[in-house]
Amino acid sequence: MGKDVLTGTYFLTGNEACAAGALAAGCRFFAGYPITPSSEIAERMSIRLPQVGGVYIQMEDELASMAAILGASWAGAKSMTATSGPGISLMMENIGLGVMTETPCVVVNVMRGGPSTGLPTLVGQADVMQARWGSHGDYEIIALSPSSPQEAFEYTIRAFNLAETWRVPVILLMDEVVGHMRERVVIPEKKDIKVANRRGPSEPPGKFKAFRPKKDLIPEMPVAGQGYAIHVTGLTHDERGYPAIEWEAQEKLVSRLVKKIRLNSAKIASWEETGVEGAEIILISYGVSTRICRAVREMAREKGINLGLFRLEVIWPFPEKRVRELAGRVKAFVTVEINYGQIALEVERYAAGKCMTRLVGHGGGTVHDPQKVLEAVEEIAS
Amino acid sequence: MIEPQILDHPKDMLLRKERIPHIWCPGCGLGSVLSALVDALRNSDLDLKNVAVVSGIGCTGRAAGYLNLDSFHTTHGRAIPYATGLKLANPDLTVIVFSGDGDLAAIGGNHLIHAARRNVDIKVICVNNFNYGMTGGQGGPTTPRLARTTTTSYGNTEKPFNLVHLTAACGAPYVARWTSAHPHYMKIAMGEMLKKDGFSFLEVIAPCPTNFGRRNKLREIKLLQRFLEQAILEAQPDIAKADIELDSPILCGKFVDLERPSYLAAIKETVSAKVKVYDFRGDGRVPLEEAPVKAAAAKAPGKPAEVPAERPIIQRPVQIKLAGLGGQGIGLCGLIIGRAAAIFDHNQAVYTQEYSPEARGGASASSIIVASGQIHAPYVTEPDIMVIMAQGAYNKYQKDVRPGSRLIIDKDLVRPKDLPGSVQVQAIPATRLAEELGQKVVANIVTLGFFTALVPYISLAAMQKALKGSIPKGTEELNLRAFETGYDYGKKMQEEEAV
Numbered sequence: 104m105g106k107d108v109l110t111g112t113y114f115l116t117g118n119e120a121c122a123a124g125a126l127a128a129g130c131r132f133f134a135g136y137p138i139t140p141s142s143e144i145a146e147r148m149s150i151r152l153p154q155v156g157g158v159y160i161q162m163e164d165e166l167a168s169m170a171a172i173l174g175a176s177w178a179g180a181k182s183m184t185a186t187s188g189p190g191i192s193l194m195m196e197n198i199g200l201g202v203m204t205e206t207p208c209v210v211v212n213v214m215r216g217g218p219s220t221g222l223p224t225l226v227g228q229a230d231v232m233q234a235r236w237g238s239h240g241d242y243e244i245i246a247l248s249p250s251s252p253q254e255a256f257e258y259t260i261r262a263f264n265l266a267e268t269w270r271v272p273v274i275l276l277m278d279e280v281v282g283h284m285r286e287r288v289v290i291p292e293k294k295d296i297k298v299a300n301r302r303g304p305s306e307p308p309g310k311f312k313a314f315r316p317k318k319d320l321i322p323e324m325p326v327a328g329q330g331y332a333i334h335v336t337g338l339t340h341d342e343r344g345y346p347a348i349e350w351e352a353q354e355k356l357v358s359r360l361v362k363k364i365r366l367n368s369a370k371i372a373s374w375e376e377t378g379v380e381g382a383e384i385i386l387i388s389y390g391v392s393t394r395i396c397r398a399v400r401e402m403a404r405e406k407g408i409n410l411g412l413f414r415l416e417v418i419w420p421f422p423e424k425r426v427r428e429l430a431g432r433v434k435a436f437v438t439v440e441i442n443y444g445q446i447a448l449e450v451e452r453y454a455a456g457k458c459m460t461r462l463v464g465h466g467g468g469t470v471h472d473p474q475k476v477l478e479a480v481e482e483i484a485s
Numbered sequence: 486m487i488e489p490q491i492l493d494h495p496k497d498m499l500l501r502k503e504r505i506p507h508i509w510c511p512g513c514g515l516g517s518v519l520s521a522l523v524d525a526l527r528n529s530d531l532d533l534k535n536v537a538v539v540s541g542i543g544c545t546g547r548a549a550g551y552l553n554l555d556s557f558h559t560t561h562g563r564a565i566p567y568a569t570g571l572k573l574a575n576p577d578l579t580v581i582v583f584s585g586d587g588d589l590a591a592i593g594g595n596h597l598i599h600a601a602r603r604n605v606d607i608k609v610i611c612v613n614n615f616n617y618g619m620t621g622g623q624g625g626p627t628t629p630r631l632a633r634t635t636t637t638s639y640g641n642t643e644k645p646f647n648l649v650h651l652t653a654a655c656g657a658p659y660v661a662r663w664t665s666a667h668p669h670y671m672k673i674a675m676g677e678m679l680k681k682d683g684f685s686f687l688e689v690i691a692p693c694p695t696n697f698g699r700r701n702k703l704r705e706i707k708l709l710q711r712f713l714e715q716a717i718l719e720a721q722p723d724i725a726k727a728d729i730e731l732d733s734p735i736l737c738g739k740f741v742d743l744e745r746p747s748y749l750a751a752i753k754e755t756v757s758a759k760v761k762v763y764d765f766r767g768d769g770r771v772p773l774e775e776a777p778v779k780a781a782a783a784k785a786p787g788k789p790a791e792v793p794a795e796r797p798i799i800q801r802p803v804q805i806k807l808a809g810l811g812g813q814g815i816g817l818c819g820l821i822i823g824r825a826a827a828i829f830d831h832n833q834a835v836y837t838q839e840y841s842p843e844a845r846g847g848a849s850a851s852s853i854i855v856a857s858g859q860i861h862a863p864y865v866t867e868p869d870i871m872v873i874m875a876q877g878a879y880n881k882y883q884k885d886v887r888p889g890s891r892l893i894i895d896k897d898l899v900r901p902k903d904l905p906g907s908v909q910v911q912a913i914p915a916t917r918l919a920e921e922l923g924q925k926v927v928a929n930i931v932t933l934g935f936f937t938a939l940v941p942y943i944s945l946a947a948m949q950k951a952l953k954g955s956i957p958k959g960t961e962e963l964n965l966r967a968f969e970t971g972y973d974y975g976k977k978m979q980e981e982e983a984v
């Protein structure tokens with residue numbers, strides 16, 4: 104059997120690094136359908152998985168890909184798919200099933216410009232709200248956004264760990280630039296990589312209820328073939344997993360699905376603050392736009408503007424408490440994202456009028472011009 | 486008085502008793518099909534712990550929930566791909582898909598044909614009741630012509646699927662059809678499917694008296710009676726004659742039973758035989774052994790401990806853009822520069838290239854930014870150095886040549902015109918020199934050597950290491966000679982200029 108962690112220093116694209124991260128996290132099943140700009144992930148997985156005893160399968164479409172990774176997860180494999188734009192729209196149906204049945208898996212969306220076919224080869228960051236609520240019904244989900252190939256490697260591992268811990272599909276919101284750019288990627292030794300695994304059943308079959316939550320609101324997860332005769336359904340269900348078509352069961356189940364993320368958000372949410380203490384203005388960003396914001400900070404420093412950067416590592420759940428706190432201390436938040444205002448809406452919501460909020464957004468196809476961001480900052484600073 | 490003794494029914498062990506009574510209507514055919522499956526499973530020598538059932542949505546889709554097995558009630562149409570994931574992730578499982586015609590043949594039709602083609606080892610039981618029972622009896626792709634449903638009040642005008650013909654045509658190695666009035670044959674077929682390694686398909690024609698029967702004057706027992714009376718049971722039925730019309734007989738039997746390697750068997754045979762330990766050759770062939778900072782990496786990712794003595798210090802990010810025509814190997818040059826800087830010089834480098842379909846033929850460019858500190862914005866916007874290897878590329882990218890920048894060109898192939906002020910042009914007859922070496926294709930590597938001689942941002946040692954790791958085995962000598970040729974040409978040019 105080949106090694107799953109190829110320790111060393113490489114010059115990789117974000118997509119390649121993502122595949123390396125998946126293997127390091129223990130992913131052993133990949134189902135996908137080719138789509139630009141994510142195809143290199145599938146290509147890499149198709150080469151690597153057979154070497155480590157895993158399975159790669161190219162499905163007939165993204166509906167099937169998403170369904171297959173859910174099935175594989177219930178057979179005990181850590182599973183993943185990768186897609187973009189039109190593909191993620193198709194996956195939304197079974198992302199909902201994954202949420203409802205609390206199925207750990209990772210869905211990579213290498214964001215391109217949309218709507219519809221949009222800009223297949225060029226960057227966008229407009230699927231952020233879709234990542235949160237793109238499937239029907241009410242739920243909470245986890246999404247992360249890397250800003251470099253090194254982070255694509257690391258965040259893919261984090262995505263698997265979060266999926267396994269909180270039993271929810273985790274969306275890795277990459278973008279075309281991060282997916283395609285090459286940078287140095289350092290792959291550490293296997294022993295230094297922290298990997299989380301789902302919690303299995305602590306009771307023998309019989310009394311065990313597959314959807315009875317523990318204190319942290321997460322049920323223990325048996326898989327097919329272990330003798331538990333589990334029933335897994337997308338219908339509203341009780342703790343045994345049996346359909347329960349009534350409002351009381353709905354309340355109990357859906358509120359738990361929402362709460363298991365919301366009440367644990369302190370453990371899940373993650374962000375990076377640079378020069379935020381004492382800053383007059385704070386840039387809020389994620390993914391490739393973070394890189395532009397770092398450049399803007401340097402430009403602002405030269406102009407004597409005290410500019411902080413608040414960068415979302417995990418986008419959902421949103422760090423609402425921290426943004427609320429910071430809102431009371433600064434003059435303005437400037438959200439920098441490649442869309443016409445998605446995270447900007449969240450920022451506005453939690454700033455709650457305590458400071459100015461601005462958006463520097465555009466429709467996609469390229470990254471922000473740092474100069475334009477700087478101009479928005481200068482306008483507020485003056 | 487004798488106390489009545491209540492014994493478990495022998496089939497109970499396979500049913501979730503607490504979920505009975507089921508939701509199915511009186512006279513519905515689904516119970517018989519489920520019962521036949523229970524019998525087939527009991528008669529098999531399978532360890533039932535390893536049997537999983539997957540359903541989609543609909544009346545039939547509820548079957549999974551009644552079986553005391555690992556059972557999955559998925560989304561509409563997606564039972565087959567879900568089952569595919571289950572089976573491939575744990576080949577020890579026997580995976581049965583039990584779902585309806587609307588689920589498997591309409592919304593899930595694409596999955597059905599591909600699973601048959603792929604020959605994933607799953608056993609598909611498709612209960613065909615000619616309509617959508619759960620939602621109130623709408624017509625669908627299996628509704629016979631002229632049949633009345635809630636959405637075909639004037640009689641259905643569409644030709645229905647012949648599902649056995651369809652799956653057989655897609656390559657399913659096992660295909661059979663029975664009706665719910667044939668429990669014995671159903672059981673036999675299911676037993677055979679449980680033993681088959683490969684995609685097997687059983688269509689069971691079953692009555693939906695509540696919806697289809699009622700609207701077609703075939704209530705309850707009449708529908709079943711019709712199946713019994715009109716079914717043609719044949720040992721070797723002709724699949725082309727298996728179309729179903731409203732009043733026509735229903736051709737039943739086993740249509741296909743042949744051997745074909747299943748999906749997993751084929752993988753074992755083909756892929757597993759070729760798999761070797763991966764060395765990242767696909768990334769431009771930096772072999773694992775040459776990765777310089779294995780141990781240090783773990784301690785401080787991204788910050789290697791040992792910095793080579795000859796590491797060039799690059800204060801501000803330097804932007805480099807390489808352009809040429811398809812086949813000139815521009816992308817490889819960019820990669821080598823990036824690797825040299827990022828891996829071997831321990832500097833930072835960001836490499837980007839054009840991905841648009843237009844970039845595939847014609848002129849294209851790849852871009853690298855190198856710096857000793859962090860590189861933020863990833864795109865080259867104001868190149869400090871441009872390398873252009875063909876006139877077509879020059880025409881396209883001339884707009885990017887900035888005043889005061891450096892322009893490296895192929896002396897014979899590029900005629901720079903309309904240059905902005907103070908551009909330092911440095912030319913090498915790279916293609917001609919490559920031809921002299923016997924291989925025109927190494928013109929890019931000649932240029933790379935020239936670049937290395939002139940540009941101070943990447944060390945010679947790093948470039949040599951990156952080059953060695955980035956070219957196919959067996960071409961090392963030629964490529965190294967090409968590199969040296971370009972390098973020497975550059976050094977000589979510099980000396981002459983200095984004089």
Ligand code: SF4
Pocket residue numbers: 508509510512513514515544545614618619692693694695696697
């Ligand atoms: S609606 Fe038709 S298919 Fe559904 S349970 Fe009733 S009889 Fe059976």
